[in-house]
Amino acid sequence: MEALGDFLDWERSLSKASGVQDRLRDWVPSVREKIERFSCLTIMMLDIDGFRIDKATQATVDALGDFSQAMRECAQKVGKDNFFITGEISGGNVFGSVYLGRGRQPDMRLQSQFDAVTMTNASNSSLFIRDEEKNALDAAAFHYSIYRSLTRLLGMDGIIEGPYDTPVNLAQAWDELLLTNDMVNPSTGVFDPRHMFGVTNQDVFRWPAILNGTEKMILGLFITTLLMPGIPLLLWGEEQAFYVLDSTSDNYIFGRQAMSSAQAWKIHGCYTVGSSQYNNFLVEGAPAQAGCTDDWNILDHRDPANPVRNIIKSMYQMRKDYPVLNDGWLLKQLSNQTQDIYLPASNGTATEIGIWSMMRGTFEGAQNLSANGHGDQPVWLIYQNNNHTVDYKFDCSNNETALISPFDANTTVKNLFYPYDELTLVEGPVKLGINGSDNFNGCMDHMELSAWDFRAYVPKANFVAQAPMITQVSAVENKWCSRRHINVIVYSWA
Numbered sequence: 001m002e003a004l005g006d007f008l009d010w011e012r013s014l015s016k017a018s019g020v021q022d023r024l025r026d027w028v029p030s031v032r033e034k035i036e037r038f039s040c041l042t043i044m045m046l047d048i049d050g051f052r053i054d055k056a057t058q059a060t061v062d063a064l065g066d067f068s069q070a071m072r073e074c075a076q077k078v079g080k081d082n083f084f085i086t087g088e089i090s091g092g093n094v095f096g097s098v099y100l101g102r103g104r105q106p107d108m109r110l111q112s113q114f115d116a117v118t119m120t121n122a123s124n125s126s127l128f129i130r131d132e133e134k135n136a137l138d139a140a141a142f143h144y145s146i147y148r149s150l151t152r153l154l155g156m157d158g159i160i161e162g163p164y165d166t167p168v169n170l171a172q173a174w175d176e177l178l179l180t181n182d183m184v185n186p187s188t189g190v191f192d193p194r195h196m197f198g199v200t201n202q203d204v205f206r207w208p209a210i211l212n213g214t215e216k217m218i219l220g221l222f223i224t225t226l227l228m229p230g231i232p233l234l235l236w237g238e239e240q241a242f243y244v245l246d247s248t249s250d251n252y253i254f255g256r257q258a259m260s261s262a263q264a265w266k267i268h269g270c271y272t273v274g275s276s277q278y279n280n281f282l283v284e285g286a287p288a289q290a291g292c293t294d295d296w297n298i299l300d301h302r303d304p305a306n307p308v309r310n311i312i313k314s315m316y317q318m319r320k321d322y323p324v325l326n327d328g329w330l331l332k333q334l335s336n337q338t339q340d341i342y343l344p345a346s347n348g349t350a351t352e353i354g355i356w357s358m359m360r361g362t363f364e365g366a367q368n369l370s371a372n373g374h375g376d377q378p379v380w381l382i383y384q385n386n387n388h389t390v391d392y393k394f395d396c397s398n399n400e401t402a403l404i405s406p407f408d409a410n411t412t413v414k415n416l417f418y419p420y421d422e423l424t425l426v427e428g429p430v431k432l433g434i435n436g437s438d439n440f441n442g443c444m445d446h447m448e449l450s451a452w453d454f455r456a457y458v459p460k461a462n463f464v465a466q467a468p469m470i471t472q473v474s475a476v477e478n479k480w481c482s483r484r485h486i487n488v489i490v491y492s493w494a
Contacts, residue, residue, distance in 0.1 A: 064136040
């Protein structure tokens, strides 16, 4: 079976190329015990706090549960009481659910999201495949189901989605993960979602390689960092907008450019292989086609002033300032104004284009973050995936056509991103009762967004300004002492 072909998960799991690792024989107890012994030595000698298991679904799933239990017990001997084991799951959600936590198959699907967030180690054992403490993976390392949704959302054209996977809509995808994945932390015994969401990893293409890719990547980072409940994952070079592709196969495209300087990244920087998965992957003007003409690719890339790095840094600060962005379990779609388009190589699968209004918050009745900073303060997240500026119009008297916010009508809200615009909400058509409110939710009758734009609004009274950032670094010669000095320009929005 071809390693990167399009096969069902059960077919792939029976193949030697990409589903079964038959050299380790991890199902043999004596072999597994040796693996556990050497892995335990790694924990004790290198003081690590977790493992990322590459191609985790190649392991025999019950043996992986035994291995992970042994690793947690080993870590506890050296005072590590919350050892983290994440693994690569490239298949669909139904298949991946067998490996997550104690495992769950389709007939173990939960009845409600509230049931999911109130799960504990002591919950009904009929909802799990394996016994207590036999948690295989705590989370997916780079969540491929969400990545596939992002590629569709960001306009890639090809056969992207597979069967038995999460919906493309991100709020629906999160709800599906809650119902199908065991996300109970085996060390604490309570619900603890730790899926790792990313836009790029070492095995997929770099977004800035394609036309308008940097803008698409930043929208993707907004989604993985602020929208999805879990851990935001970053690949080296994303913060520098790396765009060189160095793969040599059209069905396995990646960019692994080094942070350090080297001539090779310019010499080999013009990518001409193409893609067998994506239609019109590199159209005229795509940066990856011209990397061999760009001296920037020769340089050292540890640039603290890169604008993309500053945007990412600002998102990380938002996760600290507003606890719901870091720990809130609620992702709710409030409204949307979208349409379906059909791209030529997508085999009849629609791409949904338009604007979405979402909120992150705490899960009522199961979560309370009020003790930390702005605590339970919801954050209103808005984004659009059109490739041009759109001035959206809304009817705030109609449930179907309003742009609904999580805040009360007449609230003045402020954008956490530049230009820090302020809006005063008018009365909308619904009362959502968020955080116990009895008032109508606020609404906007229009909003203009540029291509792949996004916003994050909070009430103006709870706005926290961004910390200072480095925006420019330059080296200057000091003629008096023949030494080079670094001038750093720091810009603050406070």
